[in-house]
Amino acid sequence: MTKRIGILTAGGDCPGINAAIRGVGKTAIIKYGMEVLGFSSGFLGLINKDYEVLTEPKLSNILTLGGTILGTSRVKPFKKDELSFNAIDKPKLIKKHYEELGLDCVVCIGGNGTQKNAMKLSDYGLNVIGVPKTIDNDVWGTDVTFGFDSALNIATDAIDRLHSTANSHSRIMVIEIMGHHAGWLALYSGMAGGGDVILIPELDYDIDYIVDYLEERARRKKTYSIVVVAEGIKHSSKNKSAAQFVASQIQKRTNLETRETILGYIQRGGSPSPADRILATRYGAYAAELISKEQYGLMVKKEGDVISSIPLNEVGGKLRKVPQDHPIIKKALGLGICLGTPSNNGL
Ligand code: F6P
Numbered sequence: 606m607t608k609r610i611g612i613l614t615a616g617g618d619c620p621g622i623n624a625a626i627r628g629v630g631k632t633a634i635i636k637y638g639m640e641v642l643g644f645s646s647g648f649l650g651l652i653n654k655d656y657e658v659l660t661e662p663k664l665s666n667i668l669t670l671g672g673t674i675l676g677t678s679r680v681k682p683f684k685k686d687e688l689s690f691n692a693i694d695k696p697k698l699i700k701k702h703y704e705e706l707g708l709d710c711v712v713c714i715g716g717n718g719t720q721k722n723a724m725k726l727s728d729y730g731l732n733v734i735g736v737p738k739t740i741d742n743d744v745w746g747t748d749v750t751f752g753f754d755s756a757l758n759i760a761t762d763a764i765d766r767l768h769s770t771a772n773s774h775s776r777i778m779v780i781e782i783m784g785h786h787a788g789w790l791a792l793y794s795g796m797a798g799g800g801d802v803i804l805i806p807e808l809d810y811d812i813d814y815i816v817d818y819l820e821e822r823a824r825r826k827k828t829y830s831i832v833v834v835a836e837g838i839k840h841s842s843k844n845k846s847a848a849q850f851v852a853s854q855i856q857k858r859t860n861l862e863t864r865e866t867i868l869g870y871i872q873r874g875g876s877p878s879p880a881d882r883i884l885a886t887r888y889g890a891y892a893a894e895l896i897s898k899e900q901y902g903l904m905v906k907k908e909g910d911v912i913s914s915i916p917l918n919e920v921g922g923k924l925r926k927v928p929q930d931h932p933i934i935k936k937a938l939g940l941g942i943c944l945g946t947p948s949n950n951g952l
Contacts, residue, residue, distance in 0.1 A: 608709040609640040614673040615647030615715040619752030620877035621885040623667040628889020647678040724921030735904030743787035745923035746915040747906035751885040756872040764798025771829035777863040781848035788835040795833035806837040810945025
């Protein structure tokens with residue numbers, strides 16, 4: 606019997622999603638003779654039975670394309686919301702459409718929220734495979750998500766560019782990097798871009814300690830400094846972003862001219878890096894292989910250089926945060942980078 610599979614992409618978009626769609630779809634069609642349906646706008650496409658048949662020609666010329674050809678949304682199948690208030694039982698409708706279409710499996714490409722909903726749909730009786738994607742790199746169970754490397758290149762390039770303007774004006778430049786719950790992108794781009802201060806949600810910080818550090822640099826004739834902050838760091842302002850808060854605190858406490866840059870959605874745009882194209886393709890192809898073996902309820906993962914899988918019920922609802930003793934944090938300390946407090950700096 607020819608298998609028929611669905612693919613959906615949910616949550617924040619990122620470079621590499623189309624490479625993953627292509628990896629699943631072309632492997633399913635060419636290697637396993639399957640039929641492939643692409644559902645629009647994440648889980649909403651399953652709720653509305655809104656899909657297109659993905660043929661080989663439809664999967665051509667998308668490897669290098671940013672975003673997702675299927676569109677995405679943050680609609681949550683199990684969350685009571687406006688859709689439910691119209692007496693729509695979303696999970697029931699999803700299962701009805703899944704059965705009416707004769708699907709053998711749905712591949713859910715997404716981050717934490719998507720994998721959690723994929724786990725719930727699996728528990729609800731659907732055959733599901735998760736593929737981990739996000740620029741935040743905070744999906745539990747895998748070493749890395751695709752999207753992260755592309756965003757790391759973008760964020761690092763932006764930080765590189767800030768050095769010249771900060772140097773010209775002898776300024777403190779504060780740049781905000783995406784990463785709502787975990788500081789992977791800020792930590793890695795801060796290290797790659799030569800940040801002097803790196804603040805991540807996982808580590809506390811003390812503005813006075815940061816100010817002392819920056820003033821000491823100025824005293825040592827370091828004419829400018831780069832401060833890299835993750836958008837998810839805690840701060841007391843209700844109407845300022847993380848970078849605006851940190852920049853305003855530095856400006857208020859010193860006579861060091863300070864400016865902020867919020868990199869935002871630039872980090873989610875454009876063509877995937879070669880590394881992400883390869884990773885997304887490997888994840889997608891492996892998802893198709895699992896389906897061919899009728900192994901479901903799993904998320905594909907990378908450990909070292911090996912692609913394998915982990916049960917979704919070991920992933921759902923968890924977050925992969927930066928461990929406080931991560932080797933890169935230790936290296937940062939050794940380089941004299943300020944991580945926010947004396948204790949973080951091993952003092
Ligand atoms: O999860 C990826 C991410 O870009 C986060 O870094 C960011 O906080 C969030 O998505 C933004 O969400 P949205 O695209 O819904 O505004």
